[in-house]
Amino acid sequence: MKQTTETTPTFFCPVCRCKEYVIVCREVPDFRFRVDGVWSSARCLNCNVIYLVAPLDDSKSPCPPPVYSQHSTPDVTPLQGKGLSGKMKEYIRKSILKKHGYNIEKGNCFLGKLLQFFPQIVLKAQWGQIIFPSAMPHGRLLDIGCGNGRFLNIMGKLGWLIYGVEPDPESALIAQTTSGALIYPSLDEIKALPFQFDIITMNHVLEHIQTPREVLNACWLLLKPAGKIAISTPNWGSLCRKVFNKYWYGLDAPRHKILYECGTLKTLLQESGFSEHIISTTSIREGMVSFRKSYFFRFGRSPSTIIKTSWFFVSMLAELCTSSLGEEIIAWARKK
Template identity: 35%
Template sequence: MNIKDSIRQNLIATEANPDCYLCGKSGEILYRNRTDYLFGTPGEWSFKVCRGNDCGLVWLDPRPMVSEIGKAYQHYYTHKKSGHVRQTPMATIMRAILHSMSIHLLGLRKERKHYKCMYLDQISPGRLLEVGCGNGKRLARMQALGWDVMGQEVDPVAASYVSEERGIPVHLGMLQTLDVTERYDAVILSHVIEHVHDPLSLLESCYRLLKEDGLLVILTPNIASHGHRKFGAVWRGLEPPRHLYLFNRKTLLRLAQKAGFNSLRSWTTSVGAFGMGQASVSSVSGAKEGRYLITTRDVWRGFWFQLVTRIILLFNKDSGEECVLMATRK
C-alpha cells in the first residue's frame, strides 16, 4: 500500500456539529484548517465558538463520528510504542534542568503535588475510579497513596496495558455501560471531558457511580487561558481532532450543574504551563508526517511561558492553562 492509499484509508468520517452543546446558539468560525501536528491524524479541522455572550464554549465542527474517532488515537501517547513525539538529546537535558528550576523559582512544588494527585492527597483514601485512565500512570500514583483504584477506558490498547502491565482492573467500554455493586468515593477525569461526544451524559454517569458525598474532580484545558490568547490557533490545548469541546470555568460549572452536582468549586491553574508552552508551536516546521520533534527552542519557550503565566495568574484568576472542578454528589 502506498502513502496516498494509507492516508485515504485512515481519513476520518465526520458529522456536522453546528450549534452550541450547552445553550443551543449557533456558532461562528474561530479557526479553520487546523492539522494534527502532534500525532499525525489525517485531515483538516475547524473550531467554532458560541455566539452567546454568557457562554464561550468552543467546539470542533465538523467532528469525527463516534464510530471513527478511534482513528485519531492510533499513535496517541497512551500507546506504549507511540514514537510520534520525540525530543533531541539536548532538549531532554535542558527540560530536566529548566523544569526543575521553574518549579523551585515559582514555588510550585506544593501545588504540583496536589495537582498530580488530582487534589485528593488530603482526602482519606477510599474507592476511586479514573474515567479515561490512559496508560494508568495516575491510577498507580493514587494506588500508592492507599486508594482502591479502578480505571475505565475505551481504547483497548491503553486498557490492555493498564491491566496487564500495572495489574489494575479496567472497564473497557463506555462509562455508561459500567455497573457496580458498590459506588465510588471519588471519580476523577484528567483531560477527558474535552474528548467525548456527549459530556453531559458522561457526567451523569459519574454522578450515578458516586456515593453520597462522593467527589468528582475534573482537569481540562482552559479556553480562556493566557496561553490560548497568546498562541491562538496553535495553542496546545486545541489538539484537533481529539478535543471536541473546550471549556472555561463558567461552561464547566454549568455542565456539572446540569448533571446534578452541587457544592461546586472551580479554579484555574498554571502548574502545567511548561508543557503547554513547549508544545504550542508558531509553525508546523517541526512536524513531519505527525512526528513532532521537541527542540531546545521549544523547551526555552516552555520555560519562559511558565514564568509569565504564573505572574499573570496572580492578577487574573481565570487565566490558568487548565480548569479544575471539584463537585460533590449530595
C-alpha cells in the same frame, strides 16, 4: 479577526444542541500527528463551549484521527527513597501526603502545609498529579480514561480501592496488570456494579468526549451521595490560547472535541447535578510545554531561551493578576 454569527442546520453544539455559533479558529491542520485534513472550532452562542466542527469545505473530508495510546508500563517512583537525596525526597513526599490526610510513618504535616507555597515541589511529590484526592479509608475511586493506570497505581498504593475505565484494550491490560485495579472498557459495564464510588476522576479526558452531559449524568449516578468528581482539562481561557489561538497546543484538532473555560465547565457541572464547585487553573505542569509547542506550530522553530524566560515571567505575572489564565483547569465538585 472579525467574527460573524453563522447559522446552519449542519452543525449544532454537542452540549446544548444550539445551532448558532461563531467560528473562532478556521482551517486548523493536525499540527501534532499530521493527519490529512483541516478542522474548525466554533463557540456556541448559547452555552459558550468551544467545539470542533467538521471541515467547512466539504471537499476536505478528514481522515480518522489517531488515538492517544499509553502502551508503556507506568513509571511510579517508590515511596521509599535510597541514599541521602532519596531519603530527603521521601520525607518531603510523606509530609505532603500527611497534609492530604494519609496515615503514613515519617513526614511532617506542618512541613507539608508549608510546602504548598512551592507548587513545583508539591507537584513532583504528588508524582506529577494535579488531581490528588485526600485520604479516605476504604474509599472507592473510579478513574475514567485511565490509560496505562499510572494514577490508579499511585492511588492504589495509598489505600484507595481502585477501578478504571479505558477503551483501549492494550492500555487497559497494562493498567490492570500493574495496578491490580479492575478496568472496564466503558461506563456501561461500571453501571452494572452493585456499589457506588466516593470519587470519580477524569484527567484530560473530558475534552475528548463528544457527549459530556451524558457522561457527567452517568458519573452522578455512579457516585455515592455527596461523592466527588475531579476533572482536569485544557483551559480555552488560558493566556497561551489567547496569544496563539489556532496554533495553541491545547486545541489539538481533531482529537479535542470540546474545550472549556472555568465558567462553561462550572455551568455544565451545575446542570449535571453537582455543587460546591472549586474551579481553578494552573500552568505549573503544562504551561511551558504548551508555550514551546504552540510557538513551534506558529513559527516553525523552537523559542530562544530569552523568549522562553520572558514568557515564563509574563505568564506568572498574568496569573498573579487573574486566576483564570492558567493552562489547565482543575475542577472539583460534589454530588448534590
